[in-house]
Amino acid sequence: MSSIESLQISFESYFNHRHFPLVPETLYNPLEDFLSNSGKRIRPVLCLLGNELFDEIHSDAYHLAAAVELFHNFTLVHDDIMDKAPLRRGKPTVHQIHGESTALLGGDVMMVVAYDYLNKIESPHLKKVIHLFNKTAKEVCQGQQLDMDFEKMDAVGLDEYIHMIQLKTSVLLAASLQLGSIIGGASEYNQGHLYEFGRNLGIAFQIQDDYLDAFGDPSKFGKQVGGDVQSNKKTFLLIHALETAKGDDLDELHRLLKLQSTDKVEKVLDIYRRCSIDEWANTLKESYLKKAYHHLDEIAVSSNRKHTLRALAEYLIKRDK
Amino acid sequence: MSSIESLQISFESYFNHRHFPLVPETLYNPLEDFLSNSGKRIRPVLCLLGNELFDEIHSDAYHLAAAVELFHNFTLVHDDIMDKAPLRRGKPTVHQIHGESTALLGGDVMMVVAYDYLNKIESPHLKKVIHLFNKTAKEVCQGQQLDMDFEKMDAVGLDEYIHMIQLKTSVLLAASLQLGSIIGGASEYNQGHLYEFGRNLGIAFQIQDDYLDAFGDPSKFGKQVGGDVQSNKKTFLLIHALETAKGDDLDELHRLLKLQSTDKVEKVLDIYRRCSIDEWANTLKESYLKKAYHHLDEIAVSSNRKHTLRALAEYLIKRDK
Numbered sequence: 001m002s003s004i005e006s007l008q009i010s011f012e013s014y015f016n017h018r019h020f021p022l023v024p025e026t027l028y029n030p031l032e033d034f035l036s037n038s039g040k041r042i043r044p045v046l047c048l049l050g051n052e053l054f055d056e057i058h059s060d061a062y063h064l065a066a067a068v069e070l071f072h073n074f075t076l077v078h079d080d081i082m083d084k085a086p087l088r089r090g091k092p093t094v095h096q097i098h099g100e101s102t103a104l105l106g107g108d109v110m111m112v113v114a115y116d117y118l119n120k121i122e123s124p125h126l127k128k129v130i131h132l133f134n135k136t137a138k139e140v141c142q143g144q145q146l147d148m149d150f151e152k153m154d155a156v157g158l159d160e161y162i163h164m165i166q167l168k169t170s171v172l173l174a175a176s177l178q179l180g181s182i183i184g185g186a187s188e189y190n191q192g193h194l195y196e197f198g199r200n201l202g203i204a205f206q207i208q209d210d211y212l213d214a215f216g217d218p219s220k221f222g223k224q225v226g227g228d229v230q231s232n233k234k235t236f237l238l239i240h241a242l243e244t245a246k247g248d249d250l251d252e253l254h255r256l257l258k259l260q261s262t263d264k265v266e267k268v269l270d271i272y273r274r275c276s277i278d279e280w281a282n283t284l285k286e287s288y289l290k291k292a293y294h295h296l297d298e299i300a301v302s303s304n305r306k307h308t309l310r311a312l313a314e315y316l317i318k319r320d321k
Numbered sequence: 322m323s324s325i326e327s328l329q330i331s332f333e334s335y336f337n338h339r340h341f342p343l344v345p346e347t348l349y350n351p352l353e354d355f356l357s358n359s360g361k362r363i364r365p366v367l368c369l370l371g372n373e374l375f376d377e378i379h380s381d382a383y384h385l386a387a388a389v390e391l392f393h394n395f396t397l398v399h400d401d402i403m404d405k406a407p408l409r410r411g412k413p414t415v416h417q418i419h420g421e422s423t424a425l426l427g428g429d430v431m432m433v434v435a436y437d438y439l440n441k442i443e444s445p446h447l448k449k450v451i452h453l454f455n456k457t458a459k460e461v462c463q464g465q466q467l468d469m470d471f472e473k474m475d476a477v478g479l480d481e482y483i484h485m486i487q488l489k490t491s492v493l494l495a496a497s498l499q500l501g502s503i504i505g506g507a508s509e510y511n512q513g514h515l516y517e518f519g520r521n522l523g524i525a526f527q528i529q530d531d532y533l534d535a536f537g538d539p540s541k542f543g544k545q546v547g548g549d550v551q552s553n554k555k556t557f558l559l560i561h562a563l564e565t566a567k568g569d570d571l572d573e574l575h576r577l578l579k580l581q582s583t584d585k586v587e588k589v590l591d592i593y594r595r596c597s598i599d600e601w602a603n604t605l606k607e608s609y610l611k612k613a614y615h616h617l618d619e620i621a622v623s624s625n626r627k628h629t630l631r632a633l634a635e636y637l638i639k640r641d642k
Contacts, residue, residue: 021463023463078429104399107429115455119451119455134440139343145347146345148423189374
C-alpha cells in the first residue's frame with residue numbers, strides 16, 4: 001500500500017499542468033493560479049486510497065481525483081464570494097483580486113472541467129460514479145445554503161448543526177473514498193462501510209476544528225484562535241454551551257454575544273470551561289472517531305490494506321492535543 | 322415530422338415536474354419558480370429536432386433537452402447576477418428576490434442537475450454527448466467573460482464582437498441541434514453541417530436582435546426600443562457605425578456616447594440611417610442566413626425531413642420587418 005505522501009506526490013505529478021484553455025486569459029489565468037496554490041489535496045488522496053483498498057490504482061482514479069479536486073476548489077471560490085472572505089490559504093481570494101463576476105464565472109468553468117475529467121473515466125461503472133458525484137455536489141450546495149440560513153437564526157439545535165456540517169464537509173470526504181472504491185471494484189457492502197468511515201471521520205474532524213479554534217495552540221493552529229468566538233459563529237461549542245449553560249453563565253454568554261469587547265474571547269472560553277464544553281467536545285469527537293473505525297473494521301479486506309486509511313485518520317485527527 | 326408547437330408541448334409535458342429536492346426550500350423553491358416561468362424552450366426543441374432529423378425521437382433526447390434547458394437557465398441566473406439585472410422575462414430576477422448568494426448557489430445546483438439528466442442517457446454515444454456539452458458550456462462562459470471585458474474597452478472590432486456573440490449565444494443553439502443529432506445516430510458529416518446551420522442562424526438572430534433594439538416596432542419588440550443605444554451597448558450597429566461614420570457624423574456620435582440626453586436615441590439612429598447601418602445590418606443578417614441554409618442543404622437526408630428546421634429558422638428570423 002502507498003503512503004499518504006507518495007499518493008500526494010503522484011497525484012501532484014498527474015495534476016500539475018494547465019487545466020483550462022489559454023484564452024480568454026482574464027477568465028482562465030486566475031483559475032490556474034488558484035489551483036496551483038494547492039492545499040493538501042486530501043480529497044484526491046482519498047479517491048486514490050479508496051481505489052487502492054480494493055485493487056491496484058487504475059488511471060481512472062486519477063481522473064476521478066482531479067474531478068473531485070476541481071469540484072472542491074469550485075466550491076471554495078464560490079463560498080468565498082458568498083462569505084465575502086478576503087483570504088484563502090493565506091492569499092487574497094479570487095473575487096478579491098479579479099472581481100466577483102470573474103470569480104463566479106471562473107467557479108462555473110471549474111465545475112465544467114471537473115466533468116471533463118469524469119468523462120475521461122473508462123470504467124463500466126461511470127454512471128454510478130457520476131450519480132454519486134452529483135448527489136454529493138447537491139448535498140454540498142445544500143450544506144452551504146443551510147449554513148447561510150443558520151447565520152440568520154437565533155438558535156440552532158445540535159442535530160441541525162451536525163446535519164449541516166455533514167453536508168458541507170463530510171459527504172465530500174466520504175464520497176471521495178467511495179468513488180475511488182467504485183473504480184477499485186468494491187462491493188456495495190464495502191462501499192457503504194467506506195462511505196460511513198469517511199462521513200464519521202469528517203464530523204470528528206469538524207468537531208476538532210471548532211475545538212481548536214477556541215482551545216488550540218496559536219503557534220500550531222493555522223487560523224486566528226478565537227476567531228469563531230469573536231464573530232459569534234455557530235459552532236459545536238457555542239451551540240452546546242447555549243443548550244447547557246445555566247443561570248449566571250447563560251446570562252453572561254447572551255450578554256457577551258452582543259459585545260465586541262477585547263476580553264470577549266477570554267470570557268466566553270471561561271464559560272466554556274466552567275460548563276466543561278472542552279471535555280464534552282473531545283468526548284463527542286472520540287465517539288464519531290470510534291464509529292468511523294468501526295466501519296473501517298467492517299470492510300471485508302485484509303487489515304494490512306487498511307493501514308494507510310488509519311494513518312490518514314490519525315493525520316487528520318490529532319488525539320493528543 | 323413534428324411541428325415546432327407539438328415539440329414544445331411534448332417537451333413541456335416531460336419537463337413540467339419538480340426537478341430539485343424538497344429541502345432546503347430556501348435553495349430549491351426559487352429554482353422551481355424560475356424554471357416554471359418558462360420562456361420559449363427553443364433549445365430543447367432544437368435537441369428534439371436534431372434527433373428527429375435522422376430518426377424517431379428517442380427518450381434520451383428528452384433527457385438531453387432537459388439538461389440543455391437547465392444549463393441555459395443556470396447561465397441566465399448567473400448572468401443576471403453579473404449584469405446586476407433587475408428583471409428577466411418580465412419578473413424580478415432570482416438574485417433580486419432571494420439575494421445574490423442563493424442565486425449563485427442555486428445556479429450551481431441547476432448545473433449539477435443538468436448533469437443528472439445527461440446521466441440518464443442510455444445511448445452508447447453518451448461520452449460524445451458529454452464532451453460536446455462541456456465544450457459548449459466552457460464556450461458560453463468564455464463568451465460572457467469577453468462580453469464583460471468588452472464593456473471596459475473603448476473600441477471593439479466587428480470580428481471580435483462576432484466571435485463573442487458566437488460563444489455567448491450561437492454555440493448553444495448549434496450544440497443543441499448537434500447533440501440531438503448524436504442521439505439520432507447522425508454521421509459526423511451531417512452533425513457538422515447541422516452545427517454550422519445552428520451557429521450561423523444564431524449569429525443572424527443576434528444581428529436581428531441588435532437591429533430590432535434600434536429600429537424595431539415598439540409594439541412588437543419585447544424590450545424597450547433604443548435601450549442598447551441609450552446605454553452605449555456595443556452592438557453590431559454601434560461597432561459598425563464607429564468603423565464607418567466619417568467627419569461630422571463620427572464627431573457627433575462620439576459626443577452622443579458621452580451624453581444621456583432625451584433625444585440621444587433619435588440622434589444616434591439618424592446617424593445610423595445616414596451611414597446606412599440599417600441596410601448594412603440587414604445585408605449582414607441575410608448573409609449569415611444564407612450560410613445557415615447552405616449547411617442545411619448539405620445535410621444528407623431527404624428534404625422533407627428538413628421542413629421543421631426551416632420553419633424554425635423562419636420563426637426566429639423575421640425577414641419582412
